[in-house]
Amino acid sequence: MRLTHSAEEGAGAADEDGRRPPFDTDVLIVGAGPVGLALALDLRHRGVRFLVLDASDGRVEHPKVGTVGPRSMELFRRWGLAHAVRTAGWPGDHPLDVVWVTAVGGHEIHRLPFGTSDSRPPHPWTPEPEQVCPQNLLAPLLARAVDVHPDGPLRHGCRLDGFVQDADGVTASATRLAGGAPLSLRARWLVGCDGASSTVRGILGVGAPSRHPTRTFRNILFRAPELDARLGDRRALVYFLTQPPDLRYPLRAMDGRGLYRLIASAEAALHQEPMALLRSAVAVDTPLEVVSEHVWHLTHRIADRYRVGRVLLAGDAAHTLSPSGGFGMNTGIGDAADLGWKLAADLAGWAGPGLLDAYEAERRPVAERGLEAAGANLRRTVGRALPKEILLDGPEGDRARAALARQLGSAAVRAEFDAPDLHFGMRYASPLIVADPDGDDGDWRSGALPGARAPHAWLSGGTSTLDLFGAGFRLLCFTDGRSPASLLPTDGRSPDARVPRGLIDAFARRGVPLAVTHCHDRLVARLYGRPYVLVRPDGHVAWRGTRPPLDPGLLADTVRGAR
Numbered sequence: 001m002r003l004t005h006s007a008e009e010g011a012g013a014a015d016e017d018g019r020r021p022p023f024d025t026d027v028l029i030v031g032a033g034p035v036g037l038a039l040a041l042d043l044r045h046r047g048v049r050f051l052v053l054d055a056s057d058g059r060v061e062h063p064k065v066g067t068v069g070p071r072s073m074e075l076f077r078r079w080g081l082a083h084a085v086r087t088a089g090w091p092g093d094h095p096l097d098v099v100w101v102t103a104v105g106g107h108e109i110h111r112l113p114f115g116t117s118d119s120r121p122p123h124p125w126t127p128e129p130e131q132v133c134p135q136n137l138l139a140p141l142l143a144r145a146v147d148v149h150p151d152g153p154l155r156h157g158c159r160l161d162g163f164v165q166d167a168d169g170v171t172a173s174a175t176r177l178a179g180g181a182p183l184s185l186r187a188r189w190l191v192g193c194d195g196a197s198s199t200v201r202g203i204l205g206v207g208a209p210s211r212h213p214t215r216t217f218r219n220i221l222f223r224a225p226e227l228d229a230r231l232g233d234r235r236a237l238v239y240f241l242t243q244p245p246d247l248r249y250p251l252r253a254m255d256g257r258g259l260y261r262l263i264a265s266a267e268a269a270l271h272q273e274p275m276a277l278l279r280s281a282v283a284v285d286t287p288l289e290v291v292s293e294h295v296w297h298l299t300h301r302i303a304d305r306y307r308v309g310r311v312l313l314a315g316d317a318a319h320t321l322s323p324s325g326g327f328g329m330n331t332g333i334g335d336a337a338d339l340g341w342k343l344a345a346d347l348a349g350w351a352g353p354g355l356l357d358a359y360e361a362e363r364r365p366v367a368e369r370g371l372e373a374a375g376a377n378l379r380r381t382v383g384r385a386l387p388k389e390i391l392l393d394g395p396e397g398d399r400a401r402a403a404l405a406r407q408l409g410s411a412a413v414r415a416e417f418d419a420p421d422l423h424f425g426m427r428y429a430s431p432l433i434v435a436d437p438d439g440d441d442g443d444w445r446s447g448a449l450p451g452a453r454a455p456h457a458w459l460s461g462g463t464s465t466l467d468l469f470g471a472g473f474r475l476l477c478f479t480d481g482r483s484p485a486s487l488l489p490t491d492g493r494s495p496d497a498r499v500p501r502g503l504i505d506a507f508a509r510r511g512v513p514l515a516v517t518h519c520h521d522r523l524v525a526r527l528y529g530r531p532y533v534l535v536r537p538d539g540h541v542a543w544r545g546t547r548p549p550l551d552p553g554l555l556a557d558t559v560r561g562a563r
Contacts, residue, residue, distance in 0.1 A: 030052075219262070300374075436530070477517070
């Protein structure tokens with residue numbers, strides 16, 4: 001079968017003797033945003049060859065992303081970058097609070113205190129809490145980790161023009177924008193990580209119908225180098241303004257050192273001078289400098305398909321969410337983690353035919369859930385009644401602000417900024433996941449549920465259980481050593497570490513990487529809930545049981561997509 005998605009009908013055709021061009025790489029990634037680079041990092045972690053094409057020059061003049069979510073930080077920990085993200089520039093003593101104000105430095109209506117990066121207490125469910133790291137700092141950090149140099153795997157200034165796919169791979173045609181030289185690349189797989197207006201999705205002809213009305217916003221990036229000092233203990237990370245109709249959206253600190261971003265409704269504020277908007281938003285008499293401005297369209301879309309043959313979609317190419325709640329980029333990084341190990345398995349030869357098909361089955365529900373949660377957050381902001389009295393000084397204004405503060409004190413409002421269920425509670429229900437015949441007790445906080453992220457717990461030496469996962473499958477054994485003869489010693493970690501012989505043999509015969517850890521920690525055993533827990537390379541639980549599997553071969557085939 002031959003699938004053609006290009007205006008160049010001859011691209012990728014076989015030579016006259018029937019041979020196709022050799023492969024330039026295994027995975028061609030289109031788009032070097034956070035999701036494309038995250039996929040590149042995961043593939044590099046697994047020893048997979050890749051190339052990244054991106055039409056831009058790599059510079060981020062107007063950062064859109066501000067905070068890396070906790071699950072994404074756990075993945076950066078796996079890829080060896082968590083510390084670099086945390087030390088990229090955000091000051092550890094800057095408040096992470098969210099406040100609602102009539103203007104920055106004006107009347108404060110309600111505050112959600114979150115402490116600082118240095119002072120907040122450890123989270124019980126993760127070793128890697130969220131981290132403020134604006135895109136202008138995150139992008140070069142990830143690019144350096146991927147290895148950007150003239151002959152490296154990250155190629156800036158290269159525009160994808162089209163591609164052709166066949167049973168064995170994809171041939172892409174591109175243009176080097178500096179000089180216009182054509183470029184042809186052949187890969188076994190192509191992944192479109194090229195944003196909401198994805199060229200890859202457009203060439204495929206995959207629809208992405210809108211779920212909610214499109215909204216237009218105006219971002220103004222500005223510097224106010226003395227603002228933090230003027231505010232003192234009134235500083236925050238996010239300031240929600242309460243001046244309808246133009247200013248009811250966030251003004252946020254971007255780097256903690258004087259760079260800020262204001263979001264305004266473009267429908268109302270499109271023709272206002274940016275400095276006039278800033279003077280309305282900031283009540284403090286302080287120097288302000290406009291850096292850049294950007295008008296953008298908020299869409300709520302999920303692609304009809306995540307895969308067509310050997311071409312897949314990830315990140316905003318597959319789904320666009322409202323930024324309310326910060327789920328967009330983090331959902332895309334989760335796509336990369338799910339897709340990376342499956343591509344590696346296919347290239348290594350041990351994946352079954354259903355493994356990559358399960359990518360959409362697992363990730364689409366996550367996008368659906370995030371889209372609805374983010375949409376609900378946005379509707380709450382847009383629909384919030386803001387009476388003009390809240391802007392007044394004196395008793396009347398005090399009463400109006402107190403009434404609004406009572407509304408803002410609801411749990412739903414806090415959940416927009418503190419949503420561990422959205423970051424950690426995703427649970428896959430695909431053919432790769434084996435249900436527990438003994439039932440599911442608890443939730444993601446209190447158990448290792450099939451399909452869910454394997455929970456974090458501290459082991460001796462400051463190691464997290466999460467540090468065990470990533471390279472291949474990991475079987476955790478919480479047995480006491482008094483096991484039947486069907487068990488044998490494992491890889492030499494300890495003399496009493498015993499695992500099911502049949503499971504080891506079944507995985508080995510199929511070439512599926514499997515490591516075994518025997519854990520004697522009773523608290524960790526109680527958290528994981530079963531004597532045997534099998535965790536996938538992406539850190540999600542594939543199977544758990546009170547006894548070794550009755551049919552190890554069936555289990556091995558199920559989790560690798562061969563059933």
